[in-house]
Amino acid sequence: MRKILLSIIGILFVVFSFFLAKRLIDSKTKPKPVTEKIIKTVFTDTVKNKTIPILIPAHGSLLAKRRLELYSEVQGIFKPRNILFKPGQVYSKGQILIDIDASEYYASVQSAKSNLYNDIAAIMPDLRFDYPKIYQKWQDYLVNFDMEKSTPKLPEMPSEKENYFITGRGIISSYYNVKNLEQHLTKYRIVAPFSGILTEALATEGSLIRSGQKLGEFIDPTSYEMEVALSKSYATLLKVGEQVALNNLEHTETYTGIVSRVNGSVDTATQTITAFIEVTNKDLKEGMYLEAKLNAKEEENSIEIDRSLMLDGAKIFILKENTLDMIDVNPVFYSETTVVLKSIPNGTVILAKPVPGAYAGMLVKPFSDVTAKEDNL
Template structure:
């Protein structure tokens, strides 16, 4: 009996211990971990509003401002001459670029001029009898008529009868036929319209030239233009006469040009406006690729910061009492990497570099380099 009672007490003790331990586990409170306070170090800058120049970047290739594509309007054999018709050859204004053999055509012109002379000579007896008052001027015209020179202008007809008489003999029509032939004869010699250099030669001496055939290109190497396409948003900023700094791709040389022309229409396809920059320099060559920085205008009371510091809500982060905050700003110009802002009071402390995961109320500490510490000491 005693053993039974002891067994029952042992079982009750074990069951009670189990429920007591379970109660202790359920009532035990775990202390919540206290997060460590993280203070990020940030780069800051103090706002000082000033006048910011709006510089528009652009690029393009140089093209000679004065250039001529040479075409033949007549047919014949390309005559050899000096200097040779080769790329790189320089010519002075008025110097013959191309001479085409015109001996056959020249003979027909001389024949027409001779016929005109004979026609006038044939009416001289009638003029002396019927129009003695105009005989002398026509006689002077014949005396000055030289087949080796350009046909002189016909004497001015002073009366209606004289006009009818001369026109009725076919003198006027013969004269204009001769002048037409002389104009075409002049096209057998192509002369330099200005002093320049030959950049392309598509024909050689001795070859047969056909009417409408392209013969080459001739440019003035003393002045060039660069055509640049800019966004239509800059249309109101571009001004003719503005100075432009041009740089080559290696940034080893710079040149100064001016905006010579601005297109009055916007390209409907690309929504861009075309501007032309004129530049002079002995080191420039046609086809050179340059980069330009156009000074469109100046924005007063503004600052310039990196674009990644501007939030989508048109706000930027500022530092107030070691905490980040945001303020509204007014962007006035965007470049590829920078943005010009207004409406920021002087003395405002802003971020100089973007902070990953930044938010308003974030605890920060301004970065101080060794030089800053020395200045404070």
């Protein structure tokens, strides 16, 4: 009985093994699922050649076109005035900026003028008897001689005899000595050569001013210039008088400037040329940092694309029958973010945005086609 039971169990095990082996073999022969090929959607643009202005970017700080650094050429006490000598103070043309006490020096000037007057008065008797023809004009000179005013110019001396006589008495040298002192006296008072504003004050009323000391800075706030350094390759493109668009760093304000000057030499260290842009606006302040777009020239039959679309070897991707292809292009100008291209036929479909992993022959579908299908649904 036991042998019969074992035989039945063995037969069942063999049958079970057969069916299990068959099942395993059948599972291996099942076909693998086919993976659906993914076709990327791309953004495209159609080439329409036009005239592209070449804008050269530049940056710089504003400086007042008319500025005056105030230095003292004399020594003395800074006399106080009704208007305080402080930064931000506005002065009109001809108004006194700095007044230095010159009472001691003024006395020496008056002494020299008195000596000149006495020297001329001393020769008047000799002129009356020896040179009666020229006596009257020298008499008129003395009558018009005012000690409180600037020394008048000496009378003309057409004859050599008169010239020798006046020069021999030391009057010519005395006269020019007085004029020299009077000229020096004017340096004790500094007046505004134009209407403007004080931007820096390095002295205070009542302090001792020394010769050669810097006193401050005075500017005309109505007109500014911006100095920019550009590549020497643009030297022939820049033209004086062309308008320039200026922006602040936040790009919230736009100003219009004019190229006022272009330096005629190239900086040997940086190989750049310097251009000066003049701009006038009541909202501008000295020291403001601005960005400029200089209109250098215009490229005809060109397009402008993002620099990220350019490939190595001056190539770009185009679209032909839903397949990517590459063509050679002619870049003529690079900016920080874009590039200007020539020699691309009108109607050519190019990528508008970069496609990661793109290659020639890659199947794609334009975004416009996908949108059209969705609209039809």
